[in-house]
Amino acid sequence: MALLTCENLSLGYENNVVVKDLSFQVDAGDYLAIVGENGSGKSTLMKTVLGLIKPLFGKITFGEGLKKNEIGYLPQQTVVQKDFPASVWEVVLSGCLSKMGMRPFYSKEEKRLARENMRKMGVTSFEKRSYKELSGGQQQRVLLARALCATEKLILLDEPVSGLDPKVTAEMYETIKELNDGGTAIIMISHDVGAAIKYANKILHVAGNVFFGSTDEYLQSAAGKRFLAVTEEKYD
Amino acid sequence: MTEFFAYFQFPFVRYALIVGTLIALCSSLLGVTLVLRRFSFIGDGLSHVAFGAMAVAAIVGITNEMLLAMPVTIVCAVLLLKSGRNAKIKGDAAVAMISVGALAIGYLLMNVFPTSSNVSADVCTTLFGSMSILTLTNFEVWLCAGISVAVVVIYTIFYNKIFAVTFDESFSKATGVKSDAYNLVIAIVTAIVIVLAMKLVGSLLISALIIFPALSAMRVFKNFLSVTIASAVISVVCSITGILASILLKTPVGPTIVIADIVTFAGFFLAGMIKGAKRV
Ligand SMILES: Nc1ncnc2c1ncn2[C@@H]1O[C@H](COP(=O)(O)OP(=O)(O)O)[C@@H](O)[C@H]1O
Ligand SMILES: [Mg+2]
Numbered sequence: 366m367a368l369l370t371c372e373n374l375s376l377g378y379e380n381n382v383v384v385k386d387l388s389f390q391v392d393a394g395d396y397l398a399i400v401g402e403n404g405s406g407k408s409t410l411m412k413t414v415l416g417l418i419k420p421l422f423g424k425i426t427f428g429e430g431l432k433k434n435e436i437g438y439l440p441q442q443t444v445v446q447k448d449f450p451a452s453v454w455e456v457v458l459s460g461c462l463s464k465m466g467m468r469p470f471y472s473k474e475e476k477r478l479a480r481e482n483m484r485k486m487g488v489t490s491f492e493k494r495s496y497k498e499l500s501g502g503q504q505q506r507v508l509l510a511r512a513l514c515a516t517e518k519l520i521l522l523d524e525p526v527s528g529l530d531p532k533v534t535a536e537m538y539e540t541i542k543e544l545n546d547g548g549t550a551i552i553m554i555s556h557d558v559g560a561a562i563k564y565a566n567k568i569l570h571v572a573g574n575v576f577f578g579s580t581d582e583y584l585q586s587a588a589g590k591r592f593l594a595v596t597e598e599k600y601d
Numbered sequence: 602m603t604e605f606f607a608y609f610q611f612p613f614v615r616y617a618l619i620v621g622t623l624i625a626l627c628s629s630l631l632g633v634t635l636v637l638r639r640f641s642f643i644g645d646g647l648s649h650v651a652f653g654a655m656a657v658a659a660i661v662g663i664t665n666e667m668l669l670a671m672p673v674t675i676v677c678a679v680l681l682l683k684s685g686r687n688a689k690i691k692g693d694a695a696v697a698m699i700s701v702g703a704l705a706i707g708y709l710l711m712n713v714f715p716t717s718s719n720v721s722a723d724v725c726t727t728l729f730g731s732m733s734i735l736t737l738t739n740f741e742v743w744l745c746a747g748i749s750v751a752v753v754v755i756y757t758i759f760y761n762k763i764f765a766v767t768f769d770e771s772f773s774k775a776t777g778v779k780s781d782a783y784n785l786v787i788a789i790v791t792a793i794v795i796v797l798a799m800k801l802v803g804s805l806l807i808s809a810l811i812i813f814p815a816l817s818a819m820r821v822f823k824n825f826l827s828v829t830i831a832s833a834v835i836s837v838v839c840s841i842t843g844i845l846a847s848i849l850l851k852t853p854v855g856p857t858i859v860i861a862d863i864v865t866f867a868g869f870f871l872a873g874m875i876k877g878a879k880r881v
Pocket of ligand 2: 409
């Protein structure tokens with residue numbers, strides 16, 4: 366059974382349908398890239414999977430013992446965060462909150478987990494610094510460490526490299542790949558089809574006609590060819 | 602100076618200081634979350650609701666106005682919080698509607714059913730606070746103290762949750778944190794603090810008590826825990842200074858406290874600039 370199965374999903378807001386008839390599944394250890402033009406509904410899909418929005422139609426099922434609070438999430442940055450007084454340590458530790466239930470304070474074990482994930486993401490050296498004073502790449506690493514505190518099973522990333530320079534982008538992709546190699550399933554939204562093809566084993570193209578399949582199948586498909594041609598032009 | 606210390610002989614001065622300190626502490630704790638979530642305006646709206654409810658209570662003849670003002674304000678807080686997420690009525694418009702409405706009804710009622718011969722003095726007292734902080738009854742002191750302690754305990758218990766929900770609500774929700782429930786707690790506590798603070802500074806000045814300490818602390822401190830603690834300390838110090846100054850200078854209590862908060866903010870603003878300049 367798959368970690369996550371979506372069948373015939375229709376997504377949108379109130380009466381405004383954004384995407385229709387979306388079906389895909391994510392197995393343990395998968396790396397799914399979601400690609401598509403701006404405004405095609407990628408973030409909407411992610412929020413629906415997370416239960417922040419209700420699907421208009423269709424079914425989402427979690428399998429292999431995955432519970433709703435065992436999904437990590439790296440959101441597209443919100444405005445409020447930009448001047449928020451929070452240290453790196455406070456942000457990372459807050460990822461453990463879902464494990465806490467009604468208990469008011471963090472346990473030793475949760476603090477240890479936060480420390481370990483900071484080390485994994487290479488942010489230990491600035492644990493006392495203010496989150497808002499970090500560079501974009503460092504902030505993304507901190508948020509990844511927080512997501513890892515919530516789960517090791519499945520992490521959803523909404524445009525994790527937007528606004529990062531090419532070198533930091535490459536490092537970020539490598540870090541995500543290492544997580545995936547370590548057994549964490551990844552669902553990542555990306556503009557960068559090149560990176561999606563390089564790293565992901567499955568691709569979901571959200572657009573007029575939806576494509577879902579393995580990366581190889583995507584390269585053969587009409588949608589993939591068209592999208593690749595466009596992006597290659599852009600980079601020339 | 603001896604005259605100054607002579608004031609402490611009077612129980613009402615000590616009561617005022619105790620209640621003032623507790624209210625300042627509660628409002629500053631809450632201020633951090635409200636400011637960071639851009640919810641400061643809800644505090645403002647609720648204080649007007651509390652004003653309207655107080656006016657109704659006075660007319661109906663309830664001896665302790667808080668007993669009516671408290672539940673009404675809590676209900677409004679919950680409604681406002683819900684409407685903040687409702688796309689149909691814009692959150693800020695809903696706050697404006699409720700707050701202006703409550704203000705108008707309160708003032709109208711106070712005029713139509715005057716409870717004393719001097720209506721405008723009554724209104725002024727409710728809006729800007731009064732010496733009423735110096736005329737607290739024993740029961741009111743204990744009520745204020747009890748509620749304040751409860752607020753501080755609730756805040757401490759929910760501190761980590763409040764941080765997470767304030768910092769990133771969608772992440773919290775996505776990972777299964779019951780953020781709606783915590784938002785409800787925040788709304789209820791806000792309403793309670795506002796009704797309490799009306800005693801101290803009056804309904805128009807409550808926002809200052811909630812907002813200034815948090816803004817001052819955020820100028821200088823850069824993590825949530827230190828901002829929370831600094832905000833509480835700043836608020837308590839300003840409140841005590843304000844109460845003492847108002848007794849010595851014979852000025853109204855509420856505005857004097859708010860001026861102490863403003864001066865402190867200016868100081869922290871400068872300190873923040875100097876600190877920032879050094880780092881670069
Ligand atoms: N909160 C919202 N309410 C109504 N419509 C929305 C909302 N958020 C996004 N949309 C609309 O849904 C569509 C898809 O948006 P989104 O999922 O953010 O696209 P993507 O992430 O692929 O760029 C857009 O047309 C956008 O205007
Ligand atoms: Mg998006």
